[in-house]
Amino acid sequence: xxxxxxxxxxxxxxxxxxxxxxxxxxxxxxxxxxxxxxxxxxxxxxxxxxxxxxxxxxxxxxxxxxxxxxxxxxxxxxxxxxxxxxxxxxxxxxxxxxxxxxxxxxxxxxxxxxxxxxxxxxxxxxxxxxxxxxxxxxxxxxxxxxxxxxxxxxxxxxxxxxxxxxxxxxxxxxxxxxxxxxxxxxxxxxxxxxxxxxxxxxxxxxxxxxxxxxxxxxxxxxxxxxxxxxxxxxxxxxxxxxxxxx
Amino acid sequence: xxxxxxxxxxxxxxxxxxxxxxxxxxxxxxxxxxxxxxxxxxxxxxxxxxxxxxxxxxxxxxxxxxxxxxxxxxxxxxxxxxxxxxxxxxxxxxxxxxxxxxxxxxxxxxxxxxxxxxxxxxxxxxxxxxxxxxxxxxxxxxxxxxxxxxxxxxxxxxxxxxxxxxxxxxxxxxxxxxxxxxxxxxxxxxxxxxxxxxxxxxxxxxxxxxxxxxxxxxxxxxxxxxxxxxxxxxxxxxxxxxxxxx
Numbered sequence: 001x002x003x004x005x006x007x008x009x010x011x012x013x014x015x016x017x018x019x020x021x022x023x024x025x026x027x028x029x030x031x032x033x034x035x036x037x038x039x040x041x042x043x044x045x046x047x048x049x050x051x052x053x054x055x056x057x058x059x060x061x062x063x064x065x066x067x068x069x070x071x072x073x074x075x076x077x078x079x080x081x082x083x084x085x086x087x088x089x090x091x092x093x094x095x096x097x098x099x100x101x102x103x104x105x106x107x108x109x110x111x112x113x114x115x116x117x118x119x120x121x122x123x124x125x126x127x128x129x130x131x132x133x134x135x136x137x138x139x140x141x142x143x144x145x146x147x148x149x150x151x152x153x154x155x156x157x158x159x160x161x162x163x164x165x166x167x168x169x170x171x172x173x174x175x176x177x178x179x180x181x182x183x184x185x186x187x188x189x190x191x192x193x194x195x196x197x198x199x200x201x202x203x204x205x206x207x208x209x210x211x212x213x214x215x216x217x218x219x220x221x222x223x224x225x226x227x228x229x230x231x232x233x234x235x236x237x238x239x240x241x242x243x244x245x246x
Numbered sequence: 247x248x249x250x251x252x253x254x255x256x257x258x259x260x261x262x263x264x265x266x267x268x269x270x271x272x273x274x275x276x277x278x279x280x281x282x283x284x285x286x287x288x289x290x291x292x293x294x295x296x297x298x299x300x301x302x303x304x305x306x307x308x309x310x311x312x313x314x315x316x317x318x319x320x321x322x323x324x325x326x327x328x329x330x331x332x333x334x335x336x337x338x339x340x341x342x343x344x345x346x347x348x349x350x351x352x353x354x355x356x357x358x359x360x361x362x363x364x365x366x367x368x369x370x371x372x373x374x375x376x377x378x379x380x381x382x383x384x385x386x387x388x389x390x391x392x393x394x395x396x397x398x399x400x401x402x403x404x405x406x407x408x409x410x411x412x413x414x415x416x417x418x419x420x421x422x423x424x425x426x427x428x429x430x431x432x433x434x435x436x437x438x439x440x441x442x443x444x445x446x447x448x449x450x451x452x453x454x455x456x457x458x459x460x461x462x463x464x465x466x467x468x469x470x471x472x473x474x475x476x477x478x479x480x481x482x483x484x485x486x487x488x489x490x491x492x
Contacts, residue, residue: 019280023279033268033272036283036286037282039283039286040284040288040290041287041289041290044288044291047437048485233490236489237490239485239486240486240487241486243294243485243486244479244482244483
């Protein structure tokens with residue numbers, strides 16, 4: 001870790017800490033090269049959003065908790081960045097929901113799969129919780145996608161009714177929606193295809209979202225009709241305001 | 247290169263090609279881990295800027311050419327991302343100006359220095375041009391900076407009157423301005439400290455800027471008083487417009 005990331009009083013402390021987590025994950029072989037670039041894109045949007053959870057993102061997160069709690073077969077989809085940055089919180093949420101998580105990576109190699117599984121197993125042991133981790137042995141395919149990107153498990157993503165997909169690729173997000181699932185997206189770019197395609201989009205930084213989601217699980221939030229366009233418009237307006245504020 | 251980056255008709259072709267150049271550079275040891283994250287931040291801002299050179303960025307680029315051409319001791323500062331993405335164009339510009347380039351990296355290691363020098367020497371040979379490449383043996387320091395980040399050469403950055411610093415760190419940009427140099431910044435984030443500190447800031451994607459700069463060198467653009475705040479405000483307005491356009 002460089003000097004700045006060791007000093008919690010530094011204004012960029014949180015941001016540098018997340019970078020450090022990703023650098024560690026990259027060294028462990030958990031990430032594709034594009035993962036760091038994707039993280040940088042997120043940093044820029046978070047900067048423009050003011051680096052804090054907006055009121056509408058918090059409401060969206062509480063609605064995400066309500067949807068996951070009322071689901072028959074909820075599942076949490078995890079990619080490399082999600083495991084690296086919020087693997088712990090995602091496993092705690094899955095444990096609280098009693099649902100599985102599924103590793104679901106865009107650039108699938110056996111080495112990355114093993115690195116991610118090992119990292120999650122380490123967290124499970126540390127927390128002493130028992131969450132089923134799917135994805136190592138895919139036995140189903142998401143219709144409309146080609147190649148290994150379509151791989152999933154029948155027990156997890158394929159049969160789920162509500163799916164949480166933080167930081168998901170646009171094509172896959174669209175394919176999951178087309179399967180009739182209720183798709184909960186977490187994406188800092190409110191203009192991305194994932195953000196637009198999702199049924200409920202939380203425009204927030206992943207680790208802030210993860211903490212808020214865990215806090216919301218078990219609470220009694222009433223299910224509301226989701227106006228996802230309104231959630232996205234709020235984020236657009238926030239960016240526009242911050243971009244012109246000097 | 248993945249399938250998409252091999253297909254020039256793909257709408258993300260240019261963006262994927264740049265990522266591929268960076269991945270290659272990372273494999274050659276030219277980049278710090280933060281380089282890919284920084285590139286991602288740039289991608290997000292470029293997306294919000296519309297992924298094209300704005301009229302004000304083009305005027306700023308032409309003014310950059312005029313300033314470099316009228317300088318007594320111009321120099322071009324190169325870091326890892328600049329060498330990877332636009333090393334060729336930067337050497338062509340330096341050759342046309344008859345000025346040196348100086349490798350000036352934030353996370354300095356002998357291995358990265360060697361990888362960058364070798365890459366630039368390869369380009370020089372390929373283009374059959376003779377440009378002095380400084381930076382391997384720093385013999386001066388930028389006042390106000392600590393540690394290896396202050397290192398520079400007397401012949402290059404230290405004695406320069408006009409310096410082009412694409413993708414520069416905010417602290418270093420500020421320190422160069424404090425030395426009384428005319429500092430030309432290239433940065434996709436119009437809210438960054440570098441963008442704000444610079445005497446002339448081109449808010450444009452590096453490779454588009456590099457091509458435009460090379461085209462402008464040798465042309466007869468009159469030196470104008472620079473209203474850098476106005477250039478930045480143009481970029482802010484562009485982002486605000488694109489963020490709310492659906």
